[in-house]
Amino acid sequence: MYWFNETAPGNTDAINNPLIKSAITHLYFETIYPFEDGNGRIDRALAEKALHQGLRHATLISHSSRIEAKKNEYYNALKNGQCSNEISAWLDYFANTVYHAQLSAEKLINFTLQKVKFFDHYKEDLNERQVKVIKGMLAEGPAGFEGGMTAKKYIAITKASKARATRDLQALVELGVFLPQGGGRSVSYELVI
Structure with a gap:
């Protein structure tokens, strides 16, 4: 928790790129794996908090659904990221995951808006x-x-x-x-x- 707080925006050790901080947070927490149960949920919440904190606003993404859809890819990237201090491949993987989660969220929002418009138009x-x-x-x-x-x-x-x-x-x-x-x-x- 100390590292997370010290690297928050405004601190001297701040990681100013929220995507990088989120990716590292995710990797660190999964590597430590401190609890018997719930690590994944807590980890994703911390990673999303890091994104929100760095962007200074909430985001409408759920990278957990993207991870769930491609579990093997996730576990391979995570394993490779945990084996070395060189985590560029992990950062690329994580950024790509967040990007596709954003696209999915946008698609879902647009779909929901279309449903509302559809029923408004055809309700009679x-x-x-x-x-x-x-x-x-x-x-x-x-x-x-x-x-x-x-x-x-x-x-x-x-x-x-x-x-x-x-x-x-x-x-x-x-x-x-x-x-x-x-x-x-x-x-x-x-x-x-």
């Missing part, structure tokens, strides 16, 4: 079944709803009859909410947002 045009299906599709996040919506999925989600599901889906196409993919019995619908 959609029935309860359509809203339920669209909310389910949007719950999958920016990555999207795997395989698109099909009549079979629509019926399973809404418990609507085949005829009602077909009418609802056609209405969504006419509104420009759904874009049909393929044709015939294998048609699926992509949400346009």
Whole structure:
């Protein structure tokens, strides 16, 4: 904790680049590994605190989700960083991780804003079944709803009859909410947002 406080902005030993301080904080804490449980969570909190402290404002990133998505890459970079005083590769890895976490956060924020605008625009045009299906599709996040919506999925989600599901889906196409993919019995619908 002494090192963290002494390298804070404004101190004589300050590390003025918040990204570098965050990366070193993360590496040091993971190397020390002081607790039986919770080291990763505390470590990520300290690394994010170092970023916030150096930038003098909060950031909207979650580098833990990026680390989780590429665990093997993380553990290899961490192991290599812990084996030597030469940590340039670790700094590069960490900066890249934070950068991609920022891109993911921006994508999620934009997606959330699009959802709000979408429902504001179509709130008078959609029935309860359509809203339920669209909310389910949007719950999958920016990555999207795997395989698109099909009549079979629509019926399973809404418990609507085949005829009602077909009418609802056609209405969504006419509104420009759904874009049909393929044709015939294998048609699926992509949400346009």
